[in-house]
Amino acid sequence: MNEASAYRRRRWRAIARRHPSAFVLAAQLLSLLLFPLLDHMLGGRIVFGAFGALVLVLAVWTVNRTPAINWIAWAIATPAFVLSLLAAFTGSGPLIVWSSLLEALLYFYVAGSLIAYMMSDHRVTSDELFAAGATFTLLAWGFAYVFLVCQAWYPDSFTGAVDPERPRSWLELLFLSVTNLSATGLGDVLPIGAPARVLVMIEQLCGVAYIAIVVSRLIGLSLLRARQHERA
Template identity: 70%
Template structure:
Protein backbone atom coordinates (compact mmCIF):
# COMPACT_ATOMS: atom_id res chain seq x y z
CA UNK A 1 0.00 0.00 0.00
CA UNK A 2 1.26 3.48 -0.82
CA UNK A 3 1.60 6.37 1.61
CA UNK A 4 -1.67 7.99 0.52
CA UNK A 5 -3.61 4.79 1.21
CA UNK A 6 -2.09 4.44 4.69
CA UNK A 7 -2.88 8.10 5.34
CA UNK A 8 -6.55 7.57 4.43
CA UNK A 9 -6.76 4.52 6.70
CA UNK A 10 -5.12 6.45 9.55
CA UNK A 11 -7.60 9.31 9.22
CA UNK A 12 -10.59 6.97 9.10
CA UNK A 13 -9.47 4.48 11.77
CA UNK A 14 -7.06 6.09 14.27
CA UNK A 15 -8.32 3.77 17.01
CA UNK A 16 -7.12 0.78 14.99
CA UNK A 17 -3.55 2.10 15.03
CA UNK A 18 -3.64 2.61 18.80
CA UNK A 19 -4.99 -0.90 19.33
CA UNK A 20 -2.35 -2.36 16.97
CA UNK A 21 0.53 -0.65 18.80
CA UNK A 22 -0.74 -1.82 22.19
CA UNK A 23 -1.09 -5.43 21.03
CA UNK A 24 2.22 -5.37 19.11
CA UNK A 25 4.05 -4.20 22.23
CA UNK A 26 2.65 -7.21 24.09
CA UNK A 27 4.00 -9.58 21.46
CA UNK A 28 7.39 -7.87 21.25
CA UNK A 29 8.01 -7.43 24.97
CA UNK A 30 8.94 -11.08 25.73
CA UNK A 31 11.69 -10.89 23.09
CA UNK A 32 13.42 -8.06 24.98
CA UNK A 33 12.47 -8.92 28.54
CA UNK A 34 15.64 -9.12 30.64
CA UNK A 35 17.91 -7.59 28.00
CA UNK A 36 19.80 -4.34 28.79
CA UNK A 37 17.89 -2.36 26.18
CA UNK A 38 14.57 -4.04 26.80
CA UNK A 39 13.12 -1.22 28.88
CA UNK A 40 14.05 1.32 26.20
CA UNK A 41 12.39 -0.74 23.46
CA UNK A 42 9.21 -1.12 25.47
CA UNK A 43 9.47 2.57 26.36
CA UNK A 44 9.51 3.39 22.64
CA UNK A 45 6.25 1.48 22.19
CA UNK A 46 4.86 3.30 25.21
CA UNK A 47 5.82 6.66 23.74
CA UNK A 48 4.12 5.76 20.47
CA UNK A 49 1.01 4.68 22.36
CA UNK A 50 0.98 8.00 24.25
CA UNK A 51 1.06 9.97 21.00
CA UNK A 52 -1.66 7.79 19.49
CA UNK A 53 -3.76 8.17 22.64
CA UNK A 54 -3.67 11.94 22.15
CA UNK A 55 -4.52 11.43 18.48
CA UNK A 56 -7.66 9.43 19.22
CA UNK A 57 -8.71 12.02 21.81
CA UNK A 58 -8.59 14.56 18.99
CA UNK A 59 -11.31 12.54 17.21
CA UNK A 60 -13.56 12.57 20.27
CA UNK A 61 -15.62 15.29 22.01
CA UNK A 62 -12.92 15.51 24.74
CA UNK A 63 -10.56 18.48 25.12
CA UNK A 64 -7.29 17.87 23.29
CA UNK A 65 -5.03 20.18 25.33
CA UNK A 66 -5.69 18.13 28.47
CA UNK A 67 -4.28 15.05 26.76
CA UNK A 68 -1.16 16.92 25.60
CA UNK A 69 -0.61 18.38 29.08
CA UNK A 70 -0.48 14.80 30.40
CA UNK A 71 1.35 13.18 27.48
CA UNK A 72 4.36 15.50 27.22
CA UNK A 73 5.53 15.32 30.86
CA UNK A 74 4.65 11.60 30.95
CA UNK A 75 6.84 10.96 27.92
CA UNK A 76 9.74 12.97 29.33
CA UNK A 77 9.54 11.25 32.71
CA UNK A 78 9.23 7.78 31.14
CA UNK A 79 12.29 8.26 28.94
CA UNK A 80 14.29 9.75 31.82
CA UNK A 81 13.26 6.92 34.15
CA UNK A 82 14.35 4.31 31.58
CA UNK A 83 17.69 6.00 30.93
CA UNK A 84 18.64 6.90 34.51
CA UNK A 85 16.70 4.08 36.27
CA UNK A 86 15.25 6.60 38.68
CA UNK A 87 12.45 5.31 40.92
CA UNK A 88 10.87 8.73 41.56
CA UNK A 89 10.71 9.47 37.83
CA UNK A 90 9.22 6.02 37.23
CA UNK A 91 6.42 6.70 39.73
CA UNK A 92 5.72 10.14 38.26
CA UNK A 93 5.67 8.75 34.72
CA UNK A 94 3.38 5.89 35.76
CA UNK A 95 0.92 8.27 37.41
CA UNK A 96 0.82 10.59 34.39
CA UNK A 97 0.48 7.68 31.96
CA UNK A 98 -2.34 6.19 34.01
CA UNK A 99 -4.17 9.53 33.97
CA UNK A 100 -3.63 9.92 30.22
CA UNK A 101 -4.83 6.40 29.44
CA UNK A 102 -7.92 6.85 31.59
CA UNK A 103 -8.61 10.21 29.96
CA UNK A 104 -8.18 8.71 26.49
CA UNK A 105 -10.44 5.79 27.44
CA UNK A 106 -13.10 8.22 28.63
CA UNK A 107 -12.72 10.21 25.42
CA UNK A 108 -13.21 7.08 23.31
CA UNK A 109 -16.27 6.11 25.35
CA UNK A 110 -17.75 9.56 24.66
CA UNK A 111 -16.90 9.08 20.99
CA UNK A 112 -18.68 5.71 20.88
CA UNK A 113 -21.70 6.98 22.82
CA UNK A 114 -22.01 10.21 20.82
CA UNK A 115 -24.49 8.88 18.24
CA UNK A 116 -26.61 5.87 17.37
CA UNK A 117 -24.52 4.78 14.38
CA UNK A 118 -21.82 2.15 14.77
CA UNK A 119 -18.82 2.67 12.48
CA UNK A 120 -15.82 0.43 11.90
CA UNK A 121 -13.63 2.88 13.79
CA UNK A 122 -15.96 2.69 16.80
CA UNK A 123 -15.52 -1.09 16.86
CA UNK A 124 -11.75 -0.60 16.86
CA UNK A 125 -12.26 2.03 19.56
CA UNK A 126 -14.03 -0.57 21.73
CA UNK A 127 -10.92 -2.75 21.65
CA UNK A 128 -8.58 0.21 22.13
CA UNK A 129 -10.56 1.40 25.14
CA UNK A 130 -10.16 -1.98 26.79
CA UNK A 131 -6.39 -1.89 26.33
CA UNK A 132 -6.23 1.70 27.59
CA UNK A 133 -8.07 0.74 30.77
CA UNK A 134 -5.83 -2.31 31.25
CA UNK A 135 -2.66 -0.25 30.79
CA UNK A 136 -3.98 2.53 33.03
CA UNK A 137 -4.65 0.21 35.96
CA UNK A 138 -1.34 -1.58 35.39
CA UNK A 139 0.46 1.74 35.83
CA UNK A 140 -1.52 2.35 39.03
CA UNK A 141 -0.38 -1.08 40.22
CA UNK A 142 3.22 0.01 39.58
CA UNK A 143 2.70 3.11 41.73
CA UNK A 144 0.95 1.11 44.45
CA UNK A 145 3.81 -1.39 44.56
CA UNK A 146 6.39 1.39 44.99
CA UNK A 147 4.41 3.33 47.59
CA UNK A 148 3.28 0.25 49.50
CA UNK A 149 5.92 -2.52 49.27
CA UNK A 150 4.46 -5.99 49.50
CA UNK A 151 1.22 -4.96 47.80
CA UNK A 152 1.36 -7.90 45.39
CA UNK A 153 2.54 -11.48 45.62
CA UNK A 154 2.85 -14.26 43.09
CA UNK A 155 3.28 -17.97 42.65
CA UNK A 156 6.90 -17.47 41.54
CA UNK A 157 9.22 -15.85 44.12
CA UNK A 158 6.32 -14.44 46.16
CA UNK A 159 8.48 -12.04 48.21
CA UNK A 160 9.92 -10.03 45.32
CA UNK A 161 8.29 -7.06 43.62
CA UNK A 162 6.20 -7.96 40.59
CA UNK A 163 7.52 -7.11 37.13
CA UNK A 164 5.74 -4.78 34.72
CA UNK A 165 4.50 -7.70 32.61
CA UNK A 166 3.14 -9.48 35.69
CA UNK A 167 1.20 -6.39 36.75
CA UNK A 168 -0.10 -5.89 33.22
CA UNK A 169 -1.15 -9.56 33.15
CA UNK A 170 -2.98 -9.04 36.45
CA UNK A 171 -4.69 -5.98 34.99
CA UNK A 172 -5.88 -7.79 31.85
CA UNK A 173 -7.17 -10.85 33.70
CA UNK A 174 -8.85 -8.68 36.31
CA UNK A 175 -10.48 -6.33 33.78
CA UNK A 176 -11.69 -9.26 31.68
CA UNK A 177 -12.92 -11.09 34.80
CA UNK A 178 -11.58 -14.41 33.51
CA UNK A 179 -10.48 -15.57 36.96
CA UNK A 180 -6.95 -16.47 35.86
CA UNK A 181 -3.71 -15.26 37.31
CA UNK A 182 -0.81 -16.10 39.57
CA UNK A 183 -0.44 -12.54 40.92
CA UNK A 184 -2.47 -11.60 43.97
CA UNK A 185 -3.11 -8.29 45.77
CA UNK A 186 -2.20 -8.55 49.45
CA UNK A 187 -2.39 -5.07 50.97
CA UNK A 188 -5.70 -3.25 51.31
CA UNK A 189 -4.54 -0.47 48.95
CA UNK A 190 -3.85 -3.00 46.19
CA UNK A 191 -7.13 -4.79 46.79
CA UNK A 192 -9.08 -1.53 46.49
CA UNK A 193 -7.42 -0.84 43.11
CA UNK A 194 -8.25 -4.36 41.96
CA UNK A 195 -11.90 -3.95 43.02
CA UNK A 196 -12.13 -0.62 41.21
CA UNK A 197 -10.80 -2.24 38.05
CA UNK A 198 -13.32 -5.08 38.38
CA UNK A 199 -16.11 -2.52 38.66
CA UNK A 200 -14.78 -0.62 35.63
CA UNK A 201 -14.54 -3.81 33.57
CA UNK A 202 -18.07 -4.94 34.33
CA UNK A 203 -19.44 -1.44 33.73
CA UNK A 204 -17.61 -1.12 30.41
CA UNK A 205 -18.99 -4.38 29.07
CA UNK A 206 -22.50 -3.76 30.43
CA UNK A 207 -22.87 -0.19 29.17
CA UNK A 208 -20.57 0.41 26.20
CA UNK A 209 -19.95 -2.97 24.55
CA UNK A 210 -23.54 -4.15 24.94
CA UNK A 211 -24.76 -0.86 23.42
CA UNK A 212 -22.51 -1.27 20.37
CA UNK A 213 -23.69 -4.86 19.91
CA UNK A 214 -27.34 -3.81 20.25
CA UNK A 215 -26.99 -0.98 17.72
CA UNK A 216 -25.21 -3.30 15.28
CA UNK A 217 -27.99 -5.89 15.54
CA UNK A 218 -30.65 -3.19 15.02
CA UNK A 219 -28.87 -1.88 11.92
CA UNK A 220 -28.58 -5.35 10.45
CA UNK A 221 -32.29 -5.89 11.12
CA UNK A 222 -33.19 -2.71 9.22
CA UNK A 223 -30.90 -3.58 6.30
CA UNK A 224 -32.27 -7.12 5.92
Protein backbone atom coordinates (compact mmCIF):
# COMPACT_ATOMS: atom_id res chain seq x y z
CA MET A 1 0.00 0.00 0.00
CA ASN A 2 2.86 2.37 0.85
CA GLU A 3 4.59 1.57 -2.42
CA ALA A 4 1.37 2.27 -4.34
CA SER A 5 0.92 5.60 -2.55
CA ALA A 6 4.53 6.56 -3.22
CA TYR A 7 4.09 5.65 -6.89
CA ARG A 8 0.97 7.82 -7.16
CA ARG A 9 2.77 10.74 -5.53
CA ARG A 10 5.71 10.39 -7.92
CA ARG A 11 3.31 10.18 -10.84
CA TRP A 12 1.44 13.34 -9.79
CA ARG A 13 4.73 15.18 -9.30
CA ALA A 14 5.84 14.13 -12.77
CA ILE A 15 2.53 15.33 -14.25
CA ALA A 16 2.83 18.62 -12.35
CA ARG A 17 6.33 19.18 -13.72
CA ARG A 18 5.21 18.43 -17.27
CA HIS A 19 1.87 20.28 -17.21
CA PRO A 20 1.99 23.11 -14.65
CA SER A 21 -0.31 25.27 -16.78
CA ALA A 22 -3.04 22.63 -16.58
CA PHE A 23 -3.29 23.11 -12.80
CA VAL A 24 -3.83 26.85 -13.13
CA LEU A 25 -6.47 26.31 -15.81
CA ALA A 26 -8.21 23.65 -13.69
CA ALA A 27 -8.18 25.91 -10.61
CA GLN A 28 -9.68 28.81 -12.57
CA LEU A 29 -12.44 26.64 -14.03
CA LEU A 30 -13.14 25.01 -10.66
CA SER A 31 -13.58 28.43 -9.08
CA LEU A 32 -16.31 29.17 -11.63
CA LEU A 33 -18.19 26.10 -10.42
CA LEU A 34 -17.67 26.90 -6.74
CA PHE A 35 -18.58 30.56 -6.72
CA PRO A 36 -22.34 30.20 -7.49
CA LEU A 37 -22.56 27.64 -4.68
CA LEU A 38 -20.79 29.91 -2.17
CA ASP A 39 -22.14 33.28 -3.28
CA HIS A 40 -25.18 33.28 -0.97
CA MET A 41 -23.71 31.23 1.89
CA LEU A 42 -22.55 32.68 5.17
CA GLY A 43 -18.77 32.75 4.96
CA GLY A 44 -18.85 31.95 1.27
CA ARG A 45 -16.90 35.09 0.45
CA ILE A 46 -14.14 33.96 2.85
CA VAL A 47 -13.97 30.52 1.26
CA PHE A 48 -13.86 31.98 -2.23
CA GLY A 49 -11.20 34.46 -1.16
CA ALA A 50 -9.07 31.62 0.15
CA PHE A 51 -9.56 29.72 -3.09
CA GLY A 52 -8.53 32.82 -5.02
CA ALA A 53 -5.37 32.94 -2.91
CA LEU A 54 -4.69 29.33 -3.91
CA VAL A 55 -4.98 30.32 -7.56
CA LEU A 56 -2.43 33.07 -6.93
CA VAL A 57 0.01 30.52 -5.50
CA LEU A 58 -0.55 28.25 -8.51
CA ALA A 59 0.04 31.22 -10.81
CA VAL A 60 3.40 31.94 -9.17
CA TRP A 61 4.26 28.25 -9.38
CA THR A 62 3.59 28.39 -13.11
CA VAL A 63 5.81 31.44 -13.53
CA ASN A 64 8.66 29.46 -11.97
CA ARG A 65 8.56 27.20 -15.04
CA THR A 66 8.47 30.00 -17.61
CA PRO A 67 11.07 32.57 -18.72
CA ALA A 68 9.69 35.10 -16.21
CA ILE A 69 11.72 36.24 -13.21
CA ASN A 70 10.26 34.36 -10.26
CA TRP A 71 10.99 36.90 -7.54
CA ILE A 72 8.89 39.53 -9.29
CA ALA A 73 5.89 37.20 -9.19
CA TRP A 74 6.43 36.51 -5.50
CA ALA A 75 6.83 40.24 -4.79
CA ILE A 76 3.37 40.78 -6.27
CA ALA A 77 1.76 37.58 -4.98
CA THR A 78 2.75 37.90 -1.31
CA PRO A 79 0.93 41.20 -0.57
CA ALA A 80 -1.91 40.17 -2.88
CA PHE A 81 -2.29 36.92 -0.93
CA VAL A 82 -2.38 38.73 2.43
CA LEU A 83 -4.68 41.52 1.31
CA SER A 84 -7.09 39.13 -0.43
CA LEU A 85 -7.48 37.09 2.76
CA LEU A 86 -7.87 40.21 4.91
CA ALA A 87 -10.42 41.63 2.48
CA ALA A 88 -12.31 38.34 2.49
CA PHE A 89 -12.50 38.24 6.29
CA THR A 90 -13.16 41.94 6.94
CA GLY A 91 -15.08 43.00 3.84
CA SER A 92 -13.15 46.29 3.89
CA GLY A 93 -13.72 48.30 0.71
CA PRO A 94 -10.18 49.78 0.48
CA LEU A 95 -8.63 46.35 1.09
CA ILE A 96 -10.79 44.86 -1.66
CA VAL A 97 -9.65 47.58 -4.08
CA TRP A 98 -5.93 47.20 -3.31
CA SER A 99 -6.05 43.41 -3.29
CA SER A 100 -7.90 43.51 -6.62
CA LEU A 101 -5.23 45.78 -8.09
CA LEU A 102 -2.44 43.45 -7.00
CA GLU A 103 -4.30 40.35 -8.18
CA ALA A 104 -4.91 41.96 -11.58
CA LEU A 105 -1.22 42.86 -11.83
CA LEU A 106 -0.22 39.30 -10.93
CA TYR A 107 -2.65 37.74 -13.41
CA PHE A 108 -1.38 39.99 -16.21
CA TYR A 109 2.24 39.26 -15.28
CA VAL A 110 1.67 35.50 -15.30
CA ALA A 111 -0.31 35.73 -18.55
CA GLY A 112 2.55 37.65 -20.16
CA SER A 113 5.01 35.06 -18.86
CA LEU A 114 2.96 32.22 -20.33
CA ILE A 115 2.79 34.03 -23.67
CA ALA A 116 6.59 34.36 -23.63
CA TYR A 117 6.79 30.66 -22.77
CA MET A 118 4.55 29.71 -25.72
CA MET A 119 6.46 31.98 -28.12
CA SER A 120 9.94 30.87 -27.02
CA ASP A 121 10.38 28.05 -29.58
CA HIS A 122 8.85 26.46 -32.65
CA ARG A 123 7.71 23.26 -30.95
CA VAL A 124 4.19 22.91 -29.57
CA THR A 125 3.93 20.79 -26.43
CA SER A 126 0.81 19.63 -24.63
CA ASP A 127 1.63 21.97 -21.75
CA GLU A 128 1.70 24.91 -24.16
CA LEU A 129 -1.83 24.00 -25.24
CA PHE A 130 -2.89 24.06 -21.58
CA ALA A 131 -1.00 27.36 -21.27
CA ALA A 132 -3.10 28.81 -24.10
CA GLY A 133 -6.27 28.11 -22.12
CA ALA A 134 -4.72 29.25 -18.83
CA THR A 135 -3.59 32.51 -20.41
CA PHE A 136 -7.12 33.26 -21.57
CA THR A 137 -8.55 32.71 -18.09
CA LEU A 138 -5.77 34.74 -16.48
CA LEU A 139 -6.45 37.67 -18.81
CA ALA A 140 -10.20 37.40 -18.18
CA TRP A 141 -9.71 37.31 -14.39
CA GLY A 142 -7.21 40.17 -14.55
CA PHE A 143 -9.57 42.47 -16.46
CA ALA A 144 -12.44 41.50 -14.16
CA TYR A 145 -10.40 42.72 -11.19
CA VAL A 146 -9.57 45.91 -13.11
CA PHE A 147 -13.30 46.41 -13.76
CA LEU A 148 -13.94 45.95 -10.03
CA VAL A 149 -11.40 48.65 -9.21
CA CYS A 150 -12.85 50.93 -11.90
CA GLN A 151 -16.30 50.52 -10.38
CA ALA A 152 -14.96 51.38 -6.92
CA TRP A 153 -13.13 54.49 -8.13
CA TYR A 154 -15.80 55.59 -10.62
CA PRO A 155 -19.28 54.64 -9.39
CA ASP A 156 -21.93 53.98 -12.04
CA SER A 157 -19.25 52.77 -14.47
CA PHE A 158 -21.32 49.70 -15.36
CA THR A 159 -24.99 48.93 -15.74
CA GLY A 160 -26.95 45.78 -16.37
CA ALA A 161 -30.28 44.36 -17.44
CA VAL A 162 -31.16 43.46 -13.82
CA ASP A 163 -31.21 46.30 -11.27
CA PRO A 164 -29.33 48.71 -13.53
CA GLU A 165 -28.65 51.24 -10.75
CA ARG A 166 -26.78 48.92 -8.38
CA PRO A 167 -23.04 48.16 -8.58
CA ARG A 168 -22.22 45.05 -10.56
CA SER A 169 -21.18 41.97 -8.61
CA TRP A 170 -17.84 40.22 -9.07
CA LEU A 171 -19.44 37.41 -11.06
CA GLU A 172 -21.17 39.90 -13.37
CA LEU A 173 -17.89 41.70 -14.03
CA LEU A 174 -16.16 38.38 -14.69
CA PHE A 175 -18.97 37.46 -17.08
CA LEU A 176 -18.48 40.78 -18.87
CA SER A 177 -14.74 40.16 -19.05
CA VAL A 178 -15.05 36.63 -20.47
CA THR A 179 -17.68 37.57 -23.06
CA ASN A 180 -15.73 40.68 -24.01
CA LEU A 181 -12.38 38.88 -24.34
CA SER A 182 -13.94 36.04 -26.34
CA ALA A 183 -15.99 38.45 -28.51
CA THR A 184 -19.20 36.48 -28.01
CA GLY A 185 -21.24 39.67 -27.97
CA LEU A 186 -23.43 39.01 -24.92
CA GLY A 187 -24.34 42.40 -23.52
CA ASP A 188 -26.50 42.26 -20.38
CA VAL A 189 -23.65 44.01 -18.48
CA LEU A 190 -22.51 47.21 -20.17
CA PRO A 191 -19.86 49.88 -19.55
CA ILE A 192 -21.41 53.34 -19.45
CA GLY A 193 -18.64 55.44 -17.91
CA ALA A 194 -15.72 56.71 -20.01
CA PRO A 195 -12.99 54.91 -17.97
CA ALA A 196 -14.96 51.66 -18.09
CA ARG A 197 -15.44 51.90 -21.85
CA VAL A 198 -11.71 52.53 -22.36
CA LEU A 199 -10.88 49.44 -20.30
CA VAL A 200 -13.39 47.35 -22.25
CA MET A 201 -11.87 48.51 -25.54
CA ILE A 202 -8.38 47.67 -24.31
CA GLU A 203 -9.55 44.16 -23.39
CA GLN A 204 -11.13 43.76 -26.83
CA LEU A 205 -7.83 44.67 -28.48
CA CYS A 206 -5.98 42.24 -26.21
CA GLY A 207 -8.42 39.46 -27.08
CA VAL A 208 -8.05 40.02 -30.83
CA ALA A 209 -4.25 40.22 -30.57
CA TYR A 210 -4.08 37.05 -28.45
CA ILE A 211 -6.10 35.03 -30.97
CA ALA A 212 -4.33 36.51 -34.00
CA ILE A 213 -0.78 36.16 -32.72
CA VAL A 214 -0.54 33.44 -30.06
CA VAL A 215 -3.37 31.00 -30.73
CA SER A 216 -3.02 31.14 -34.52
CA ARG A 217 0.72 30.49 -34.14
CA LEU A 218 0.11 27.40 -32.00
CA ILE A 219 -2.43 26.11 -34.50
CA GLY A 220 -0.09 26.73 -37.42
CA LEU A 221 2.84 24.97 -35.72
CA SER A 222 0.60 22.03 -34.77
CA LEU A 223 -0.58 21.64 -38.38
CA LEU A 224 2.99 21.89 -39.65
CA ARG A 225 4.13 19.22 -37.23
CA ALA A 226 1.25 16.94 -38.24
CA ARG A 227 2.15 17.29 -41.93
CA GLN A 228 5.79 16.50 -41.18
CA HIS A 229 4.75 13.33 -39.38
CA GLU A 230 2.57 12.32 -42.33
CA ARG A 231 5.47 12.76 -44.74
CA ALA A 232 7.77 10.80 -42.46
